[in-house]
Amino acid sequence: MRKGSVRSRAALGATLVVALALVAAGFFVVATLRDGLADTAKLTAQNAASATAAQVGDVPDSEVRNVDGLDGDEPAQVVNADGKVLGASDPLERRPAMADFARPDKHDRPDKSDEDDSDEDSREDVDGDEESKVLALPVDDDGEVTYDKEDVVGTQEFRVVGVQSFTGDGTPVTVYSGASLGAQREAVSTVTRSMLFGLPVLLIVVAGVTWLVTRRALRPVEGIRQEMSAITASTDLSRRVPEPDSRDEVARLARTTNExxxxxxxSVERQRRFVADASHELRSPVASLRTQLEVAAAHPELLDLDGAVEDTVRLQNLAADLLLLARLDAGERPTQARVSLAALVREEVAQRAADPHPVRVEGALADGEVRGSKGQLARVLGNLLDNAQRHAGSEVRVSVMAEGGGLALVVADDGEGVPEGERERIFERFVRLDGARSRDEGGAGLGLAIARDVAVRHGGSLTEEGASGAGARFVLRLPLAAEG
Known part of the structure; x- marks a missing residue:
């Protein structure tokens, strides 16, 4: 059993719980059995005393010793008010009254009238005309009461019940009858020994069964662990852990692990494609810029300064896009400033007077504010307008309208539109449709990807909803900022 393993802890925990439960149950069973047998002995003695008392009431004082209730094996006495024994079973016939040598029974309640008695070994439980005591009497091999020194082998406890009665002569007497508590003691001792012997065996069985069941239950987990270890060592993320046929927690763990x-x-594949595409996109402006600089070094008069500046700007824009994507992928959260989309549109349109196609604001811009980063939202609007300028036929339209519990910013153009099957693909990184690639030498295919990522991180969405052939229509939806 490996130290600290789940199986060992489960087996130990189950064994301890069962042990505590069995010990508690054992104490309860033994106590219940002991009390039940004691009550049975008391009832037996009570019935015998009552039967003898009924017989005593039919005979005079001189005939008391001949009643049938005094010829049994159990101890019995008939004692008058002066403490004289009028009749008794054979072993007790010439002995003092049983009331004189009673000892306490730990289950009896003390008689309040005797609380000040100096004899602490005498306690009585008196109920009307009846009293109950426990006596320790000498017995022989057969457990019968005897005072013959040659036959005495020890003492045995008897539950003695005294019943008040009268003889045929009207003499008040107390009839004592006893029932042996040996059967009670023996039964309790037998049950206790059986429990002490059976408890370790049962605990061993519980521990073994728990160990085997836990081992079988955790076998799929060990398979998952081994496969994950192999995947880590090989860095082959295409491998999957085995999924059990069961529908338990282990099976769900395996499915979640595979997911x-x-x-x-x-994610790793997208990262690889991202790096490859970024390297490809960077290669062209870097190569062009290097060529121009090498030519300028050899022939300064041939330097294409405008081309060098253009390539440098492309590099700068591409580096800025890559940096923003890296921050978004790292989980950067936007600020929670209040931004007016209507004011943002007015500012951006005012800066685009020199664009190839005029930007027209449609209708009244809806009032309202959203929560987020003004710089990032301005970047989204700028990317959408740049994309619309590259594909528009004659004009670009912008509008802001209230929609449900938020605002919708719409950027549309009158170009050829986006085919229905490509409306999600255009938001992937470094994706440029063939038509766009032939018309645009500067775009890297990151503008729409950045715009959607920013929209999602602001709790909104960005979709293309135009009809093919009727121009593109990009809709940015953002929730309204809460009041206060």
Whole structure:
């Protein structure tokens, strides 16, 4: 059993719980059995005393010793008010009254009238005309009361019940009858020994069964662990952990692990494509800029300064886009400033007087504010307008309208539009449709990807909803800022 393993802890925990439960149950059973047998002995003695008392009431004082209730094996006495024994079973016939040598029974309640008695070994439980005591009497091999020194082998406890009665002569007497408590003691001792012997065996069985059941239950977990270790060592994220056929927590763990591996594989693949595409996009302006600088170094008069500046600007824009994407991928959260989309549109349109196609504001811009980063939202609007300028035929339209519990910013153009099958693909990184690639030498295919990422991180969405052939229509939806 490996130290600290789940199986060992489960087996130990189950064994301790069962042990505590069995010990508590054992104490309860033994106590219940002991009390039940004691009550049975008391009832037996009570019935015998009552039967003898009924017989004593039919005979005079001189005939008391001959009643049938005094010839049994159990101890019995008939004592008058002066303490004289009028009749008794054979072993007690010439002995003092049983009331004179009674000892306490720990289950009896003390008689309040005797609380000041100096004899602490004498306690009585008196109920009307009846009293109950426990006596320790000498017994022989057969457990019968005897005072013959040659036959005495020890003492045995008897539950003695005294019943008040009268003889046929009207003499008040107390009839004592006893029932042996040996059967009670023996039964309690037997049950206790059985429990002490059976408890370790049962605990061993519980520990073994728990160990085996836990081992079987955790076997799929060990398979998952081994496969994950192999995946880590090989860095092959296409591998998957085995999924059990069961529908328990282990099976759900395996499915979740495979889903995590699939997501991780997709993330790593996207990262690889991103790096490859970024390298490809950077290669062209860097190569062009290097060529121009090498030519200028050899022939200064041939330097294409405008081209060098253009390539430098492309590099700068691409580096800025890559940096923003890296921050978004790292989980950067936007600020929670209040931004007016209507004011943002007016500011951006005012800066685009020199664009190839005029930007027209449609209708009245809806009032309202959203929560977020003004700089990032301005970047989204700028990217959408840049995309519309590259594809518009004659004009670009912008509008802001209230929609449900938020605002919708719409940027539309009158170009060829986006085919329905490409409306999600255009938001992927470094994706440029063939028509756009032939018309645009400067775009890297990151503008729409950045715009959607920013929209999602602001709790909104960005979709393309135009009809093919009727121009593109990009809709940015953002929730209204809460009041206060």
């Amino acid at each position: 995590t591996l699939a997501a991780l594989e997709g």
